[in-house]
Structures are given as C-alpha cells and as structure tokens.
Amino acid sequence: MDTAVRELSYAQAIQEAMALAMEADERVFLMGEDIGVYGGAFQVTGDLVERFGTDRVMDTPISELGGAGVAVGAAVTGMRPIFEFQFSDFATLGMEQIVNQAAKMRFMLGGEVSVPLVMRFPAGSGTGAAAQHSQSLEAWLGHVPGLKVIQPATPHDAKGLLLAAIADPDPVMIFEHKLLYKMKGPVPEGHYTVPIGKAEIRREGRDLTIVATSIMVHKALEAAETLSGEGMDIEVIDLRSIRPIDRETVIESVKKTSKLLCVYEAVKTLGIGAEVSAMIAESEAFDYLDAPIVRLGGAEMPIPYNPDLEKATVPQVPDIVSAARDLVKGVR
Amino acid sequence: MPVEVILPKVDMDMATGQISRWFVAEGASVKQGDVLFEIETDKAAMEIDAPASGILRNITGKERVDIPVGQAVAWIYAEGEAAGASPVAPPAGETPAKPAEVTAALPIASQDKDEASVPQNRSESDSGGVRATPLARRLAREAGLDLTSVSGTGPHGRVVKADVEAAIAGGGAKPAAPAAAAPSAGSAAPAVKPMSDDAVLKLFEEGSYELLPHDNMRKTIARRLVEAKSTIPHFYLTIDCELDALLALRKQLNDAAPVRKTEKGEVPAYKLSVNDMIIKAMAMALVEVPDANASWTESAMVKHKHADVGVAVSIPGGLITPIVRRAEEKSLSAISNEMKDLASRARTRKLKPEEYQGGTTAVSNLGMFGIKDFAAVINPPHATILAVGAGEERAVVKNGEIRIATVMSVTLSTDHRAVDGALGAELIGAFKRLIENPMAMLV
Numbered sequence: 001m002d003t004a005v006r007e008l009s010y011a012q013a014i015q016e017a018m019a020l021a022m023e024a025d026e027r028v029f030l031m032g033e034d035i036g037v038y039g040g041a042f043q044v045t046g047d048l049v050e051r052f053g054t055d056r057v058m059d060t061p062i063s064e065l066g067g068a069g070v071a072v073g074a075a076v077t078g079m080r081p082i083f084e085f086q087f088s089d090f091a092t093l094g095m096e097q098i099v100n101q102a103a104k105m106r107f108m109l110g111g112e113v114s115v116p117l118v119m120r121f122p123a124g125s126g127t128g129a130a131a132q133h134s135q136s137l138e139a140w141l142g143h144v145p146g147l148k149v150i151q152p153a154t155p156h157d158a159k160g161l162l163l164a165a166i167a168d169p170d171p172v173m174i175f176e177h178k179l180l181y182k183m184k185g186p187v188p189e190g191h192y193t194v195p196i197g198k199a200e201i202r203r204e205g206r207d208l209t210i211v212a213t214s215i216m217v218h219k220a221l222e223a224a225e226t227l228s229g230e231g232m233d234i235e236v237i238d239l240r241s242i243r244p245i246d247r248e249t250v251i252e253s254v255k256k257t258s259k260l261l262c263v264y265e266a267v268k269t270l271g272i273g274a275e276v277s278a279m280i281a282e283s284e285a286f287d288y289l290d291a292p293i294v295r296l297g298g299a300e301m302p303i304p305y306n307p308d309l310e311k312a313t314v315p316q317v318p319d320i321v322s323a324a325r326d327l328v329k330g331v332r
Numbered sequence: 333m334p335v336e337v338i339l340p341k342v343d344m345d346m347a348t349g350q351i352s353r354w355f356v357a358e359g360a361s362v363k364q365g366d367v368l369f370e371i372e373t374d375k376a377a378m379e380i381d382a383p384a385s386g387i388l389r390n391i392t393g394k395e396r397v398d399i400p401v402g403q404a405v406a407w408i409y410a411e412g413e414a415a416g417a418s419p420v421a422p423p424a425g426e427t428p429a430k431p432a433e434v435t436a437a438l439p440i441a442s443q444d445k446d447e448a449s450v451p452q453n454r455s456e457s458d459s460g461g462v463r464a465t466p467l468a469r470r471l472a473r474e475a476g477l478d479l480t481s482v483s484g485t486g487p488h489g490r491v492v493k494a495d496v497e498a499a500i501a502g503g504g505a506k507p508a509a510p511a512a513a514a515p516s517a518g519s520a521a522p523a524v525k526p527m528s529d530d531a532v533l534k535l536f537e538e539g540s541y542e543l544l545p546h547d548n549m550r551k552t553i554a555r556r557l558v559e560a561k562s563t564i565p566h567f568y569l570t571i572d573c574e575l576d577a578l579l580a581l582r583k584q585l586n587d588a589a590p591v592r593k594t595e596k597g598e599v600p601a602y603k604l605s606v607n608d609m610i611i612k613a614m615a616m617a618l619v620e621v622p623d624a625n626a627s628w629t630e631s632a633m634v635k636h637k638h639a640d641v642g643v644a645v646s647i648p649g650g651l652i653t654p655i656v657r658r659a660e661e662k663s664l665s666a667i668s669n670e671m672k673d674l675a676s677r678a679r680t681r682k683l684k685p686e687e688y689q690g691g692t693t694a695v696s697n698l699g700m701f702g703i704k705d706f707a708a709v710i711n712p713p714h715a716t717i718l719a720v721g722a723g724e725e726r727a728v729v730k731n732g733e734i735r736i737a738t739v740m741s742v743t744l745s746t747d748h749r750a751v752d753g754a755l756g757a758e759l760i761g762a763f764k765r766l767i768e769n770p771m772a773m774l775v
C-alpha cells in the first residue's frame with residue numbers, strides 16, 4: 001500500500017487513469033474527435049495513441065451523434081468505451097444516444113443489458129471560446145435516470161472517479177472544467193477509485209455551508225480562506241457527483257451550520273443549486289435553517305466572447321465572499 | 333382601484349387584534365378620516381379611520397375574531413367604481429396593487445423606537461405575523477417560547493437563532509402554549525407547564541360550568557403576570573404610615589381649591605384624593621433614593637431620571653395601569669386631574685398604548701375595599717410596586733402611651749435583581765416620611 005504520490009495536472013491524471021485502465025483491461029478503448037495524433041483539443045489523451053495504437057485510441061469523424069452511437073453499441077456488446085466530446089456543448093448533438101439509448105437500455109431490456117460507457121465532457125467558460133463552446137450542461141444530463149453524472153474538481157478525484165466510472169456497469173458522464181486541466185495536485189500512483197455519489201468536505205467550518213461543484217470548489221475555498229481572516233468559519237463541500245447526489249453529507253453539514261450557499265457555474269435557474277436547495281428544504285435540515293438559502297450561479301444568458309463579460313457571467317471569488325459574508329453576518 | 337383597509341398595528345407587540353365593532357355598514361359612503369371600526373388591543377380600544385373616501389365594501393374583518401396585523405378587513409371603492417358589481421366580491425384582478433402603501437391612519441404613535449414594527453410593509457405581517465427562520469421556530473418550540481414575544485434582529489425583523497437564544501437567556505419572553513415537541517437537551521430549562529385545559533375541565537362535572545373565552549385583556553394579564561412572577565425574584569417590605577397629618581392637609585387644600593366656572597356650573601379646580609398624594613410621595617421617594625428608580629436588563633441596570641408612576645385602575649374585565657409621567661415634577665393638583673382623566677378613559681378602554689406602557693414604578697391601592705395589607709406583583713419593567721392598604725384608626729403606642737391614629741399599611745414588592753433589601757427599606761422609609769410629613773410634597 002506504499003504508493004507514491006506525485007504532483008500531476010488534472011489532464012495528466014485523467015490520461016494516467018485511462019492508460020492504467022487500458023493496460024489492465026483490453027476492452028477499454030478511447031474514441032473522440034482529434035484525440036489520436038493531435039492528442040485531443042485539450043491534450044488530455046496526449047501521446048496515448050503511440051502507446052496503444054489507433055485501434056484503441058480512435059479518431060472519430062465530426063459527428064457526435066455517430067460517435068456516441070458507436071460507443072453505446074460497443075458498450076452494449078461487451079466493450080468499455082471512453083468517448084470524449086471535444087466540447088461539452090456538443091453533447092446536444094449526441095443527446096439521442098445518451099438520453100434515449102444509453103440511459104434507457106438497462107431498464108427497457110429488463111436488466112439483461114448494461115451500458116458500461118464513459119463519456120468525457122470538457123466544460124465551462126473562461127477560455128474565450130464564446131457561447132457555443134463554454135457551457136455547463138451537466139444538469140441537463142443529471143435530470144436523466146439511468147445516467148451517472150460526476151464533476152471532479154481535483155487531479156486526485158479526476159483519476160479516481162474516472163477509474164470508478166470505467167469499472168461502473170452503467171453509463172457515467174464526466175464533466176471536466178477546461179480551466180482545471182492545467183491545475184496541479186497530488187495524485188497517487190497506481191490504481192485507486194473515488195466512489196461515485198459521495199461528496200467531499202474540502203474545508204470544515206461551523207458558520208456556513210457552501211456546496212460547490214467543479215471549479216467553483218476552488219473559488220469557494222479561496223473565499224472561505226479570505227473570510228477566515230474575518231473570523232468566519234466556513235465549510236466547503238465539493239459535491240463531486242450530481243447524480244446520484246450525496247444527500248447525507250449536505251444535510252448533515254447544513255444541520256451543523258444552519259446556513260447554505262450553493263455555488264455553481266451553470267445557469268442559476270433550474271440548476272444543481274435548485275436541486276440542493278430543494279433537497280434541504282425537504283429534509284430534516286429545514287428545521288435547522290437560520291437564514292434563507294442563497295444560490296450563486298451563472299447569469300441567465302449565453303456566455304459572452306468578451307473576456308470581461310465572460311468573467312462577469314459566472315460567479316467569481318468576490319461574489320462568493322460577499323454572499324457568504326452576508327449570510328454569516330445575518331444581513332440576508 | 334379599491335383602497336385596502338387593513339387591521340393596523342397600534343400596539344408595539346401586537347400580532348393580532350380584534351375588531352370590537354364596525355361603525356360603518358357594508359355599502360356605506362365614507363369620507364377619509366371617518367371612524368370605520370374599533371380595535372380592541374391587549375389593553376385598549378382604538379378607533380380606526382378610513383384611509384380614503386368612497387364606498388365601503390367587502391367587509392371581511394369579522395367582529396370579535398383574532399385577525400393578523402396587516403390583513404385586509406375591507407375595501408373602499410371610488411364612487412361609481414363598484415357600480416353594477418356584486419357588493420360582496422371585489423372584481424377579479426382588482427385587488428390592490430400596492431397594499432404596502434395603504435395603512436389606516438394610526439391615531440397614536442407607537443412607543444417602539446424601531447419604526448419597522450409599524451406595518452409600512454404589509455409583507456412583515458404575512459404568514460401568521462412572525463417572521464422567523466425555521467431554526468428559530470424549532471428552538472422556540474423546544475424551549476416553550478412564544479415567538480411573538482421575541483424581537484427579531486435579522487433582515488426585515490426576522491427572528492433568528494440568536495434572538496431566540498437571547499430570549500431564553502434573558503427569560504424575558506412569554507411562555508408559549510404547551511408544545512407537543514419534547515424539550516431537547518438545549519440550553520433552556522424547560523418551562524414549567526400549567527395544567528392542560530382538559531386536565532382542569534375533567535375535574536368538574538360536565539354541565540356544571542360554562543366556558544367564557546378570554547378576551548385580549550384577560551390573555552395579556554395572564555401572560556404578563558406569569559412572566560412577572562416566574563422571572564422576577566420578588567421580596568416584600570411592609571411598613572405602617574400614620575395618615576392624620578396627610579388627611580388634615582388634604583382637607584385644607586381641598587377646602588382652599590379655587591372655583592372654576594364650567595358648563596356644569598361651578599366646580600373646584602381640583603379635589604385631591606389620598607391616592608394622588610401617595611403617587612406624589614412615591615415619586616418623590618424615588619427621586620430621594622434614585623438607585624431604586626431602576627429597571628433590570630440582562631446587560632445593564634437602567635437607571636431612570638424621572639419617576640413615572642403607574643397606577644393600577646380596576647376596570648370591567650380586568651385592570652390597567654396608566655402612568656403619571658414625571659410625577660415628581662407635577663403638583664398634587666396636576667397629578668389629581670391627570671389621574672381622573674386617565675382613570676375615566678381607562679374605564680372606557682380609550683387609553684393609548686403610550687399612556688399605559690413603560691413607567692418606572694407602580695401603585696396599587698385596595699384600601700377602598702378595606703384591605704389591610706397585601707403584596708402586589710411587579711409590573712415589568714418596573715423594579716418596585718407599592719401595595720396600599722386601607723387607612724384605619726388603630727391603637728398606636730408611642731413613648732409608653734397608647735393613642736389613636738389613622739394608620740395605613742403599605743407593602744413594597746421589590747425586584748431583588750435591581751433593588752436589594754436595604755435599598756428597598758430606604759425607599760419605603762422615604763415614602764413613609766413624606767406621607768407623615770406631607771407639607772414636604774408642596775415644596
């Protein structure tokens with residue numbers, strides 16, 4: 001058990017997970033646009049094509065619906081495909097295969113078939129890629145029973161959750177924030193998994209619970225650190241998985257702190273923050289709330305191209321600091 | 333668009349009120365400022381004026397029913413506006429767009445410094461009157477606290493956890509009706525609960541009694557006295573005062589009262605009662621012993637600069653304590669005339685809240701009933717109350733000789749948190765000296 005821990009980037013951690021899985025299991029293979037010789041739009045697959053060949057690192061034509069259909073078919077017939085959408089925005093093109101096929105087959109065929117499929121979605125804003133390449137659509141897929149939907153926030157979790165996803169018998173959708181790919185963090189060598197459906201308390205506190213996803217976990221931690229200088233003790237929960245969702249961790253935390261702030265990049269309305277808020281309102285934690293629940297989410301508009309406007313569209317650290325401070329001080 | 337008539341907040345801790353009667357009937361024409369209805373609050377009746385001119389319709393506020401503050405009780409339609417429409421239901425979609433701007437003219441100024449307690453904003457009084465977080469509600473429920481007695485410091489006056497905790501620590505909140513939830517292992521000691529209604533009633537044969545629902549005054553008296561007796565550590569000091577000098581001075585002063593011409597003929601400008609002189613003596617004693625002119629709060633002693641003397645007045649259905657403010661500065665005749673006015677308006681329940689709320693001490697006199705001596709319950713925020721017995725001729729021993737004197741026993745109830753025994757004795761001693769040397773009250 002004496003595994004070494006190194007600093008790897010989020011992208012490297014994903015690549016390492018895929019390589020480990022491919023070495024261990026011949027059924028695992030990769031599909032996606034420009035993931036072979038080019039190494040992937042965000043260089044996540046990198047040189048894997050040189051190690052595993054074009055049969056296992058397959059460039060697909062520019063048809064997300066076609067590629068997704070092949071991946072679903074491969075999964076149903078015994079393979080373990082990992083399909084990369086070049087941008088999560090293109091999930092819209094693969095929806096038929098994801099929502100109507102992958103998510104439904106186990107149910108419709110009486111459990112005789114499973115779809116052990118992994119799909120990876122580079123997501124989020126902040127790269128100047130404008131409205132059609134910057135969205136956060138995880139809640140769309142989180143609404144579909146039959147899918148599992150996860151959002152790793154650290155290199156450690158990116159590797160561990162991906163390995164858990166590959167081993168999972170059901171389709172798992174992984175949303176990877178594009179700005180996280182270069183982020184470095186400790187990653188153990190070798191095989192390990194992080195359980196799907198389990199949130200992680202990134203920082204313990206007593207005054208306020210912030211439930212955040214993906215890159216917002218880091219912004220929330222930065223905000224919590226700032227506010228600790230003002231004597232505020234803020235708990236930050238990294239939700240990690242939005243389907244299934246870890247009710248227990250969030251409920252217990254809110255029972256402790258009595259206040260909840262949800263922070264997520266996706267458009268605020270009808271998003272994960274609504275789900276977490278409703279979950280608390282419906283739970284025994286309701287009787288522990290000492291302030292209204294607050295959500296910070298993306299603006300109700302497409303992501304703008306202008307970099308300043310792009311930043312202003314999604315929650316930033318000062319926004320979180322301000323909302324959290326108001327909640328702790330009891331002024332909202 | 334019809335103007336909403338709401339049940340206004342006319343008393344600082346008022347969450348609901350009852351309309352004792354309507355003066356205007358459905359469909360009647362009213363002018364702005366006309367008296368529409370009378371509210372019975374905890375201790376007073378208050379006439380509420382029309383906020384606009386027009387036709388009064390759709391009276392939903394029934395008499396003698398608890399109505400949340402801020403709730404619409406009727407609408408005033410412009411002349412012709414409702415013509416042809418049903419006199420019962422307002423036209424659909426014509427509910428007032430800005431109820432917040434419509435408040436009935438308040439005949440009184442609230443004593444509460446916090447203007448937020450006046451319902452400029454109707455939403456404050458929505459949902460049962462108290463805005464509180466779920467946590468505050470749960471803690472109050474578990475501690476047996478009535479949330480309406482807790483003032484909220486959160487946004488929009490919302491009661492938050494800290495307010496409930498402060499109320500529990502301060503013990504100043506009134507107990508709630510017995511809650512179903514078992515007390516948790518929280519910070520508050522569970523309030524001792526009185527016998528349930530059912531437990532009381534089953535001790536009596538059915539049909540051997542009738543049930544008379546409490547009015548607001550009765551509820552308030554019950555709540556305030558339980559609060560006073562369960563939170564204030566009372567102790568009692570009794571002393572006898574000889575009244576002969578005071579009675580002689582009173583007669584002399586009354587005989588000398590100038591005569592004023594009024595519609596009812598010639599009447600004396602004042603007619604002092606013994607009680608007027610007791611009020612004055614109590615006020616002057618508090619000035620002489622200023623440390624006893626205090627109110628207890630958890631964080632500090634409130635030391636009053638003036639003696640505001642409440643005077644218990646018995647009225648049908650209960651009692652009320654109007655206050656003679658700055659009684660130490662007022663002449664006996666001024667106190668006497670003020671008391672007559674306050675007492676007569678108390679009996680018709682026409683006192684304004686600021687006339688009976690607050691005060692720094694109180695006097696309760698049962699002498700007219702022949703009571704020799706009794707102990708009164710302190711009326712928070714006072715630290716003392718003087719219970720006055722009957723003046724009667726008694727045998728008094730002085731210098732080895734028995735003689736007859738008119739003697740009155742008085743008992744000072746004292747909040748031990750604010751006034752200790754020796755201080756209380758000093759106060760009642762000063763009172764006795766003034767009563768027995770009443771000329772001092774004239775200078």
